[in-house]
Amino acid sequence: MSAPVANSIHDVAIVGLGPVGAIFANLLAQARLSVAVVERVAEIYDKPRAITLDHEALRVLQAIGLGDFMEQAIAPHNGSHYLGVDGEIIKIFDPMPPPFPLGWIPNVTFVQPDLEQALRDKLADYPHADVFLAAAGVALRQDADAVTLTAQRESGEELSIHARYLVGCDGANSFVRKQLGIGLDDLAFDEWWMVVDTLTSDPAKRPAKSFQYCWPSRPGTFVPGPRNLRRWEIKLLPGEDPEAAGAADNVVKLLKGFTDISDLTIWRSAVYRFHALLGQRWRDHRVLLMGDAVHQTPPFLGQGLCAGIRDAVNLAWKLRLVLRGDANEALLDSYEIERKPHVRAVVASAKEFGKIIGELDPVAAAARDLRLRAELKAGTAETIRQKFIPDLVSGLIARDGDLAGRLFVQPHVQAPDGQTCRLDDLLKPEFAIVTATAEPMEWLSDASRAAWQHLAGERVVITASGESTDADGILSVVERDGLFADWIRHHRAAAVIVRPDRYVFGAAGNADELNMLVGQLLEGLGARHQSFPAVPVTS
Numbered sequence: 212m213s214a215p216v217a218n219s220i221h222d223v224a225i226v227g228l229g230p231v232g233a234i235f236a237n238l239l240a241q242a243r244l245s246v247a248v249v250e251r252v253a254e255i256y257d258k259p260r261a262i263t264l265d266h267e268a269l270r271v272l273q274a275i276g277l278g279d280f281m282e283q284a285i286a287p288h289n290g291s292h293y294l295g296v297d298g299e300i301i302k303i304f305d306p307m308p309p310p311f312p313l314g315w316i317p318n319v320t321f322v323q324p325d326l327e328q329a330l331r332d333k334l335a336d337y338p339h340a341d342v343f344l345a346a347a348g349v350a351l352r353q354d355a356d357a358v359t360l361t362a363q364r365e366s367g368e369e370l371s372i373h374a375r376y377l378v379g380c381d382g383a384n385s386f387v388r389k390q391l392g393i394g395l396d397d398l399a400f401d402e403w404w405m406v407v408d409t410l411t412s413d414p415a416k417r418p419a420k421s422f423q424y425c426w427p428s429r430p431g432t433f434v435p436g437p438r439n440l441r442r443w444e445i446k447l448l449p450g451e452d453p454e455a456a457g458a459a460d461n462v463v464k465l466l467k468g469f470t471d472i473s474d475l476t477i478w479r480s481a482v483y484r485f486h487a488l489l490g491q492r493w494r495d496h497r498v499l500l501m502g503d504a505v506h507q508t509p510p511f512l513g514q515g516l517c518a519g520i521r522d523a524v525n526l527a528w529k530l531r532l533v534l535r536g537d538a539n540e541a542l543l544d545s546y547e548i549e550r551k552p553h554v555r556a557v558v559a560s561a562k563e564f565g566k567i568i569g570e571l572d573p574v575a576a577a578a579r580d581l582r583l584r585a586e587l588k589a590g591t592a593e594t595i596r597q598k599f600i601p602d603l604v605s606g607l608i609a610r611d612g613d614l615a616g617r618l619f620v621q622p623h624v625q626a627p628d629g630q631t632c633r634l635d636d637l638l639k640p641e642f643a644i645v646t647a648t649a650e651p652m653e654w655l656s657d658a659s660r661a662a663w664q665h666l667a668g669e670r671v672v673i674t675a676s677g678e679s680t681d682a683d684g685i686l687s688v689v690e691r692d693g694l695f696a697d698w699i700r701h702h703r704a705a706a707v708i709v710r711p712d713r714y715v716f717g718a719a720g721n722a723d724e725l726n727m728l729v730g731q732l733l734e735g736l737g738a739r740h741q742s743f744p745a746v747p748v749t750s
């Protein structure tokens with residue numbers, strides 16, 4: 212019989228403490244939910260995987276208190292040049308120029324095991340986060356009220372964990388997904404690549420840019436990482452045996468095809484099968500899936516982990532609201548509704564870039580080079596990588612308006628104590644009404660105001676000048692960079708409602724619109740039938 216874990220029932224059980232599980236656990240624990248995490252392996256996975264992150268991911272890491280750590284851990288990603296058959300440039304991704312809309316450099320490089328260690332250290336600060344390492348989830352069952360997870364330690368001892376919800380963050384071979392009988396749709400990408408991380412003794416030897424070698428004879432990628440980390444990803448050709456390709460002497464041989472290795476020490480290497488797969492369902496009652504457990508993408512846009520981080524921040528606040536009774540359980544369905552089309556779009560772009568890089572037919576490669584060079588010359592090629600990341604198109608966002616579903620900007624502001632910081636550092640992970648002047652805050656009807664208070668929503672005024680204050684329930688901050696002022700003026704809005712994950716729920720231009728927006732939000736949360744005061748949703 213399995214031993215029940217002390218502390219009766221947790222709010223959320225998590226299977227898998229990879230990067231996505233660790234970020235999700237931190238988000239929940241920070242919100243004072245009790246979590247139990249089981250992880251099959253004690254040590255952090257140390258093969259080369261994610262090397263780039265985007266600003267949305269950095270903002271989430273900032274939210275869990277790792278902003279300072281990330282400042283030290285990252286290096287800017289300086290863009291990519293795609294080189295055609297003749298070695299000349301056929302496609303360019305430039306770094307996004309400032310001002311940076313989310314308060315972070317839009318694309319950066321980092322070292323995944325270092326981040327995972329920081330996430331584990333942070334999680335250890337929370338007494339209500341129980342982490343069981345070297346304990347594999349082996350069975351689960353759920354009823355109307357809870358989920359029971361059985362985990363097995365290496366000794367054979369079994370643990371029994373009870374939780375209100377369970378989230379499978381257990382990677383590509385997800386045991387949770389298999390237990391639920393959920394299939395993966397194959398989005399048609401299947402290639403073997405060798406990935407090798409090296410450390411250079413001469414960091415200035417190569418350009419600070421990334422290169423995509425679109426060579427039919429042997430496609431490859433070069434990514435300069437932080438400090439002295441240098442990464443190559445090299446495609447295996449038809450007929451090459453993935454197992455033999457990973458042998459140490461072959462790694463050196465393939466690497467020499469791309470660079471002089473006299474300054475390089477091989478740190479680690481691995482051979483991967485790059486897939487494009489999408490889970491058919493992301494939720495089964497009280498059990499949900501997240502990260503690689505429910506989607507896998509070829510890494511050509513550097514978005515696999517970023518997508519998992521978006522999953523984590525999307526679901527964390529929804530579970531929190533449901534568990535505290537501020538939203539109907541149906542809100543959890545919006546997780547898949549919002550995230551699935553987003554992932555599908557990102558995977559489609561990653562596949563497209565993968566096909567450009569990995570073309571093996573010399574005739575098709577020559578035609579590709581002509582086409583891409585013409586697009587580059589005509590100025591029709593998109594050169595900012597982050598523009599391939601879509602907004603939310605459905606789910607819990609307002610019905611009308613061009614801002615609904617977009618990411619809210621993050622200006623640098625002066626805090627009430629006089630320090631300059633990023634805006635989110637002053638906010639709670641709750642909904643916020645944000646305006647550029649104090650006046651629209653007066654537009655809230657008594658019913659909207661009462662509902663907002665009940666929801667623990669914040670009210671934030673971001674001004675161009677004056678004093679930063681926190682009084683009468685309104686945080687008023689002076690921004691340093693004009694980012695918000697330009698943004699709200701450009702979109703002709705007077706007030707926006709921002710979700711806890713920093714996506715815009717909707718924008719309003721006048722009092723009626725703002726009160727309707729509050730009503731729509733409450734309706735979306737399913738909260739109108741609970742304890743909230745009634746707010747009209749149409750005028």
Ligand SMILES: Cc1cc2nc3c(=O)[nH]c(=O)nc-3n(C[C@H](O)[C@H](O)[C@H](O)COP(=O)(O)OP(=O)(O)OC[C@H]3O[C@@H](n4cnc5c(N)ncnc54)[C@H](O)[C@@H]3O)c2cc1C
Nearest residue numbers: 227229231251261262263348381382502503513515516517
């Ligand atoms: C070569 C390569 C390059 C990449 N580059 C990038 C990039 O630049 N940017 C980017 O964003 N993404 C990138 N990715 C993708 C990224 O690495 C993954 O998407 C990410 O690591 C997935 O995290 P995860 O936590 O969902 O899954 P995993 O990291 O696989 O973690 C799952 C965890 O669950 C545990 N587990 C499994 N089964 C059980 C069980 N039964 N019980 C308990 N625990 C279990 C595992 O031990 C593991 O620790 C890359 C991937 C590869 C392969």
